[in-house]
Amino acid sequence: MTPTKWVRIWNERLPDIPLTLLQVTAGEAFGVLRDGGADAGFVRLPVDDTDLSAIPLYTETTVVVIPKDHVVAAVDEVTTEDLADEVVLHPLDDTLDWERPPGEPAFERPATTADAIELVAAGIGLLLVPQSLARLHHRKDLTYRPVTDAxxxxxxxxxxxxxTTDLVEDFIGIVRGRTVNSSRGRAKPPEEKQPPKAKRPAAPRRQPTTARGQRNAKSGGRPGKPRRRS
Structure with missing residues (x-):
């Protein structure tokens, strides 16, 4: 699932409580949470667990952002070795844990990923980012390809x-895929018990009758007249 789908499910389950999305950079996210600017947020691991809780959700593929007319655009995927002779931009807000970034370093590191995207569009270098950031900074003149060993x-x-409020627990349940009736979700208020309905008195059974409409001999009713012998 994506945040858009989680928001849709929230609106279906809690239509009277609006859910507002706030877009911040990866470097700002933890500060926003600690300052109370947001109740919860999607962040990149690792997380300082001294004051923050975290639930790992998924792992993103790393891609290289390139101009559409770049030679790399002709293939489906690349390795870091394929980029060895390329100028690869390494912004100061890079979210990837590089031991050593691939390619040739640029003369100066861009301040932000957004700045690096502009430099890629200008033909100054390439940029490796998680796929969601490539989508976030989408431009018609740029594309991206997966980097298999990044x-x-x-x-x-x-x-x-x-x-950890009740509403935060509700959102955690949605993100984890719990159904609205899940026992691990927030407990529902107990339903009021309806008073038992009064039983209708059973109608007395009619005594069985013979084919002539007379009472059966075993019923204890009045016996009929004996027949005369001919």
Missing amino acids: PESRVALSWPQDA
């Missing part, structure tokens, strides 16, 4: 440990 980025749902 570090991957793990995404988690995080929230302050001392602010």
Whole structure:
């Protein structure tokens, strides 16, 4: 699932409580959570667990962002070795855990991923980012390809440990795929018990009758007249 689908499910289950999405950079996300600017957020691991809780959600593929007319655009995927002779931009807000970034370093590191995207569009270099960031900064003149051996980025749902409210629990349940009736979700208020309905008195059974409409001899009714012998 994606955040868009989670928001849709939230609106279906809790239509009277609006859910507002706030877009921040990866570097700002933890500060926003700690300052109370958001109840929960999607962050990139690792998370400082001294004051924040986190649930790992998924791992993102790393891609290289390139101009559409670049030679790399002709293939389906590449390796870091394929980029060895390329200028690869390494922004200061890079979210990937590189031991050593691939390619040739640029003369200066861009301040942000958004700045690096502009430099890629200008033909100054290439950029490796998690796939969601490539989509976020989509441009018609750029495309991207998976890098099979690059570090991957793990995404988690995080929230302050001392602010695990009922609504946060509701959102955790949605993200984890719990159904509205899940026993692990927030407990529902007990339903009022309806008073038992009064039983209708059973109608007395009619005594069985013979084919002539007379009472059966075993019923204890009045016996009929004996027949005369001819």
